[in-house]
Amino acid sequence: MNRVFPVLAIVAAVLFAAAPFVVAQTPNEATMGVVQKIFYYHVPAAMAMFLAAFVCGIASGMYLFKKNEAADRLAVAAAELAVVFGLIVLVTGPLWARKSWGVWWQWDARITSTLLMWMIFVAYLLVRRFGGAGAEKLSAALAVFGMANVPFVYISVNIWRTIHPTTAVVPKLPGGMKGPFWFCAVSFMLLFGLLLALRARLELRRAELDKLYLQADEE
Amino acid sequence: MQNAKCRMQYARRRLAVLLMLLTIAAAVAPAAAFAQPPQGSPQEEFVPVKDLPQQEQLPAAPLLVSAYAFVWVALLVYVWMVWRRLLKVEREMRDLAGRINQPGR
Amino acid sequence: MFLRVAWLVMRKDLTVEVRSREILYTTAFFAVSCVLVFAFALVKEGRPLEDAAAGILWISVAFSGTLALGRTFERERHAETLRALMLAPAARPAIYVGKLLGIVLLLLVVEAVLVPLVGLLFHAPLTARPLTLAALLVSGTVGFAGVGTLFAAMLVRARSRDVLLPILLYPITIPVIIAGVRGTAALFETPPADDLAGMWVALLLFFDIVFVTLSLWTFEPLMTE
Numbered sequence: 001m002n003r004v005f006p007v008l009a010i011v012a013a014v015l016f017a018a019a020p021f022v023v024a025q026t027p028n029e030a031t032m033g034v035v036q037k038i039f040y041y042h043v044p045a046a047m048a049m050f051l052a053a054f055v056c057g058i059a060s061g062m063y064l065f066k067k068n069e070a071a072d073r074l075a076v077a078a079a080e081l082a083v084v085f086g087l088i089v090l091v092t093g094p095l096w097a098r099k100s101w102g103v104w105w106q107w108d109a110r111i112t113s114t115l116l117m118w119m120i121f122v123a124y125l126l127v128r129r130f131g132g133a134g135a136e137k138l139s140a141a142l143a144v145f146g147m148a149n150v151p152f153v154y155i156s157v158n159i160w161r162t163i164h165p166t167t168a169v170v171p172k173l174p175g176g177m178k179g180p181f182w183f184c185a186v187s188f189m190l191l192f193g194l195l196l197a198l199r200a201r202l203e204l205r206r207a208e209l210d211k212l213y214l215q216a217d218e219e
Numbered sequence: 220m221q222n223a224k225c226r227m228q229y230a231r232r233r234l235a236v237l238l239m240l241l242t243i244a245a246a247v248a249p250a251a252a253f254a255q256p257p258q259g260s261p262q263e264e265f266v267p268v269k270d271l272p273q274q275e276q277l278p279a280a281p282l283l284v285s286a287y288a289f290v291w292v293a294l295l296v297y298v299w300m301v302w303r304r305l306l307k308v309e310r311e312m313r314d315l316a317g318r319i320n321q322p323g324r
Numbered sequence: 325m326f327l328r329v330a331w332l333v334m335r336k337d338l339t340v341e342v343r344s345r346e347i348l349y350t351t352a353f354f355a356v357s358c359v360l361v362f363a364f365a366l367v368k369e370g371r372p373l374e375d376a377a378a379g380i381l382w383i384s385v386a387f388s389g390t391l392a393l394g395r396t397f398e399r400e401r402h403a404e405t406l407r408a409l410m411l412a413p414a415a416r417p418a419i420y421v422g423k424l425l426g427i428v429l430l431l432l433v434v435e436a437v438l439v440p441l442v443g444l445l446f447h448a449p450l451t452a453r454p455l456t457l458a459a460l461l462v463s464g465t466v467g468f469a470g471v472g473t474l475f476a477a478m479l480v481r482a483r484s485r486d487v488l489l490p491i492l493l494y495p496i497t498i499p500v501i502i503a504g505v506r507g508t509a510a511l512f513e514t515p516p517a518d519d520l521a522g523m524w525v526a527l528l529l530f531f532d533i534v535f536v537t538l539s540l541w542t543f544e545p546l547m548t549e
Contacts, residue, residue, distance in 0.1 A: 020287060034280065035283055036265065038282070038283060039265075041286065041287060041290050042286070064545040064546065065545055080297075084293060084294070084297050087293060091289050092286040092289065095285055096282070098282060099282050116495050116499065117495075120496060123491045127492065131482055131483065131488060132484065133481075134482060135482070138475075138478055138479065138492065138546075141546055142475075144538060145471065146496075174265065191294070195298070198298075198305075201305070202301055202304055205308045208312065209308050209312050209315070212312060212316065212319070213315065215319060216315055216318060216319050219319065
């Protein structure tokens with residue numbers, strides 16, 4: 001892991017640095033123009049957020065049912081990433097909406113449910129921090145419910161008539177847009193994986209530190 | 220002991236503020252639910268601008284640039300935060316390991 | 325066996341409550357005050373906003389429900405009966421169902437007071453579709469209490485439990501509140517939008533099934549030390 005990590009980090013950084021140039025080559029969209037290019041960061045960030053929520057939920061489930069400590073550490077890392085990528089989605093979305101819909105915010109199904117899902121993971125972090133002893137289990141339960149939210153958020157835009165573009169957009173992307181989109185998606189996923197590993201490593205170190213403290217106290 | 224109690228009280232107060240904010244949000248949501256339904260139908264696919272006869276480019280550069288800048292800044296800040304905590308924990312571990320290995324204290 | 329345990333737990337809760345009626349009275353009074361506060365806060369030309377009736381009803385249910393959940397489990401913690409329940413050779417999910425039924429019943433009684441009040445203050449047409457309204461209220465209350473019972477039980481041993489319950493509960497149950505408000509609002513229109521209200525009832529039932537299933541599934545590992 002230690003040798004692969006720096007290589008992957010450099011690859012991710014290069015991909016990310018290249019992204020704006022790749023995006024600059026894309027054709028402009030008909031109705032939305034230049035501002036639509038936010039799509040190339042907004043949607044991959046949303047994909048990363050959903051993935052983070054799923055990982056957190058599954059890891060939390062494993063912690064609850066199998067008492068797996070490593071799963072709990074992974075869950076914390078995934079929750080933080082869900083908050084970070086969720087913040088990116090919730091900021092880039094309104095910046096795009098301001099131009100294309102004329103308003104910063106709309107209370108439609110997809111946007112509202114995304115905000116609520118984000119808040120669930122913020123609550124996860126709050127409970128972890130301020131919940132005292134046994135907070136791991138409390139937050140794990142919350143994450144399980146948060147994960148159940150993900151499919152709901154995803155399909156909400158197809159069920160209700162909303163102003164948000166439907167999920168049919170991505171499969172039907174025209175050629176000039178498809179390449180750059182998947183390029184950005186891959187770099188976001190790679191970045192997500194790396195950040196997850198890094199953050200989980202921090203949790204592992206903290207656990208080891210706690211054990212060292214206990215050892216020091218015993219002497 | 221006093222310090223721990225103060226910290227607990229501070230934490231409680233922060234939580235109380237958060238609860239108030241959530242309450243306000245809960246009060247606003249039903250009113251917002253009665254807002255006008257959004258205009259326009261959802262897009263089913265993206266169409267490149269060259270496929271239409273004439274279309275002006277909308278001057279949206281500041282929004283685009285801020286969006287990309289925010290993404291970069293957010294990710295960099297997060298990476299920096301994690302890295303900083305990691306370094307701190309590793310430093311503490313080295314200090315502790317040194318103290319444990321010393322005979323007696 | 326499962327149903328018998330659930331029934332016994334519920335009966336215990338109801339018996340205790342009927343004797344003192346403490347939680348019932350305080351929760352009902354708080355709910356009424358909530359309705360009044362919002363009625364005076366959301367005014368249009370000096371009079372309560374009639375369109376806000378559905379929202380105010382559900383906000384009051386959510387807030388008073390949170391209080392009731394906290395108080396119910398505080399009582400358990402105080403008398404150490406929760407530990408006794410956990411030690412009993414009964415299936416944990418059955419205990420959860422028993423407590424859930426008790427809380428749902430309590431909240432339904434509170435709602436029985438709130439709904440006429442809201443109808444009175446906001447001139448809402450309660451008698452137009454009483455059955456659908458009842459379906460909305462029952463399914464919404466079950467959804468809210470389903471998650472609430474789980475979290476309140478979990479938090480009994482936690483620090484800062486009073487503040488943590490809303491933090492845990494609201495982000496998850498806001499969809500239930502949204503569905504309840506929209507469904508109720510559809511019913512309060514003239515003429516009532518039956519199809520729309522029916523859709524929201526169906527969604528609430530879906531939430532109920534998902535939330536109660538998840539809660540039943542996670543109750544056991546959460547309540548063990």
